[in-house]
């Protein structure tokens with residue numbers, strides 16, 4: 540007879556729902572089953588028109604959804620990882636980097652750009668999940684740090700859109716150091732009294748949650764996004780208990796004081812702009828509407 544017996548049923552792994560938009564003309568919404576014409580979905584910022592399910596959005600589409608006129612200037616696009624640990628797991632890290640570059644056309648998992656959000660010149664970093672799970676290695680940390688350091692002398696606010704599985708373990712301690720580096724840069728931004736808005740999207744986990752994603756002056760999340768440090772499955776397996784419904788989802792986290800707002804993607808730009816303005820961000824000089832209409836003549840005496 541065994542000394543110890545498991546008296547609870549093992550936890551069934553929740554069924555994985557695909558949230559990527561597959562290739563093809565029609566897409567089926569994983570939430571409500573509605574068939575959506577691909578172009579309609581793109582026009583609706585990849586949000587299901589029937590049930591408002593938020594499909595995952597790529598970094599470039601994200602910038603398009605935020606910047607005025609879909610215009611921006613990209614920075615540090617040429618930075619790439621040097622594979623400092625010569626890391627190999629099931630396959631060499633260099634191969635993973637190549638596959639990521641092929642899938643996304645980018646050299647790492649973040650795009651940093653400056654442009655205008657409703658007339659406010661802003662430094663934005665948007666993470667790309669399709670590049671090794673949006674993981675934060677040296678390049679992601681360095682690019683985000685530079686995006687913040689660029690904003691300080693230019694007196695611009697910062698918006699970081701997180702979408703990440705956490706720190707990139709193939710770069711070991713070097714990836715973990717990025718948490719401290721980016722956080723220190725954000726502290727300098729705060730000392731310069733410039734606003735920072737963190738936008739958390741599905742998923743934001745691990746070292747990204749544990750550093751810059753939770754450091755916003757305002758932390759805004761998309762609906763039903765998974766946000767946490769360890770994933771719910773890992774926690775369930777560790778504590779051997781079923782977690783409450785909606786645990787680690789945006790709405791649950793707002794109720795428990797971890798986030799400030801849950802905002803539909805279609806309203807995100809307006810909410811970000813309003814929050815930036817509330818925190819004192821100013822319109823870029825050329826974006827200030829010119830005085831037109833009635834010409835004021837000098838009073839004649």
Ligand SMILES: [Zn+2]
Pocket residue numbers: 568569570571572573587588589590591592
């Ligand atoms: Zn739907």
